[in-house]
Amino acid sequence: MKSAEPFNCSEGTTDAFLTDVKDRIYGKTEIRPVVHLRTPTNISVSFTLYGILDVDEKAQKLDTFLWVNLFWNIEGLSWDPDECGTNRISLPRKQLWRPDIIINEFIDDNKVPETYYLYVTNTGHVIDDQPFHVISSCNLDIYTFPFDIQNCTFTFNSYLHTVLDVQLSFAKPVEEVLSDSYQAMATQGEWELVNMHAEKPIIPPQDWNKTQDMLVYYIVLRRRATLYVVNLLIPSCFLITVDLFSFLLPPKNVDRSTFKMTLILGYTVFLLLMNDMLPVTGNTLPLINAFFSLCLALMVASLLETIFIINIQYGSTHYGPLPQWVRVFFLNHVARLVCLNKTQSDQNCDKEELIFENEACDPMVGNPKSKEDMKTCASLQQLREITHELISIRQQVDKHFKTDESADEWDLLGQVIDRLLFGLYIAFLSVSFITIVIIWLIWYRKTASLI
Known part of the structure; x- marks a missing residue:
């Protein structure tokens, strides 16, 4: 690089000015534009986020479109804007030295049209703006999907030059970058930009000869x-x-x-x-x-x-009468707990009545003495046979009534257990839903603290 002498624009023609520019800086792409190589080149970095194109949870990728701005100085380059008629000119990018600034999270090619020019001002200040289709890696946590907030990073650093050669700085405050991105945002898809942070990690002086300087931007996204x-x-x-x-x-x-x-x-x-609407990752399942x-x-x-x-309700045909402990526990205690009253059957028969009738129909004791006594004994014998038949019929009816009562008890047991399980179902459902909502809120507030 030649010494810092201003351009000679005394001829006042564009051709003479460009000839001098070419002689001074054209083709010097191999070394940094400094007078002394021990002088580091300061690169100011900024960008504008134009769109959030896609977030791939399975591949852990963030697809965005950026407009990256780089600024640096060419030492020894200057001219008089009044004499030369302009305070900046556009020059072919490939004819000048350009910093090898990359985004560390890049995992794919930059598939945007190539731009061929950059601006150089009369003070030697270079303005290089380029579009970038950034497909970057991002550690996506989808546990709180669909109420998740993601924090992705863009790390700008030189590919090769260490801190001794290239040093990075912020071209403008991150708040201004965020404001410009809000205004330029053209996409209104699933994700929205909610905040942006930036920091420059401190590198110890003893590591300057082996570490690249870097700037880290934190992009906070929220799913709609x-x-x-x-x-x-x-x-x-x-x-x-x-x-x-x-x-x-x-x-x-x-x-x-x-x-x-x-x-x-x-x-x-x-x-x-x-199923296609749900995100899928390796070992993490969303709530x-x-x-x-x-x-x-x-x-x-x-x-x-x-x-x-x-x-249970049809158990009487298979299991017989209801066990006594089941009758006491469920039909008495649990039934009162679930507010279900036990209905009493009115189809009960009085065994004492049968006994009484049986005793009342005993035959006369002794032998008959006369024809009238014989007639009386015959009548009593017929009554006795009729009584036995009636007792048999009554016993069959009692057996049928007992079977109906057993079926009613099994049916009542089914109603009691059904109402009990219904209450447990409501309780478990309520507790589970409340627990899931609380976990959602805790994780959402934890991730929202990044905003």
Whole structure:
């Protein structure tokens, strides 16, 4: 680089000015534009975020479009803007030295049209603006999906030059970068930019000869959750509510099990259709997957409960009379707990009456003395036979009444257990949903602290 002498524009022509520029700086792309090589080149960095194109949770990638601004000085370059007629000129980028500034998180090619020029001012200040299609790696935490907030980084540093050769600085405050990005943001997709932070890590002097200087920008993104709430959470809540109220259907009069199986089938189809909307990563599952699994598990448990209750209510035909401890515990204590009164059967028979009738119909003692006595004994014998037949009929009726009473007890046991499990279902459902909401809020506040 030649000494700091101003350009000679005395001829007043553009050709003479460009000839002098070419002679001074053209083709010197191999070394930094400094007079002494021990002098580091200061690069000022800034950018504007124009769009958030995509966030790939499975591949942990962030797809954005940036306009990157780089500023540095060419030592020894200056001219008089009044004499030369301009205070800046555009020059071919490939003819000048350019800093090898990269974004560390880059994982793909920059697929944007190439720009060919940059500006050089009369003080030797270089302004280089370039578009970048940045596909960068980002550690995405989707546990609180769809209410997740992501913090991705853009780390600017030289590819080769250490701190002794190239030093980086912020061209403008990060608040201004954020404001410019808000104004330039052209996309209104699933993600929105909520905040931006920046820092320059401190590098110890003893590491300057082996470490590159760097600038770190933290990009805070928030997912727009309305689509997922409407299409995923609300339908799931509706279906689990329908399953909850299906307990009000009487299992003996309505085929409740068929209704619940239809509900489970519909929810399974719903999950299959909505599966593409759920993010997928390696070992981390979002909390919403636990929510869906819980809803499906509750529906299956509800179906199993219905099968169990129907089996109990028809248990009298298979299991005989209700055991005494079951009758005492469930029909007395648990029935009062679930506010279900035990109905008393009015089809009971009095065994003492049978005994009394049986005793009243005993035959006369002794032998008959006359024809009238013989007639009386014959009448008593007929009455005795009739009484025996009536007693047999009454015993059959009593047996039938006892069978009906046993069936009523099994039916009442089924009602008691059904109402008890219904209460437990409501309690478990409420506790589970409240727990999931609390976990959602805790993680959301934890990630929202990044804003």
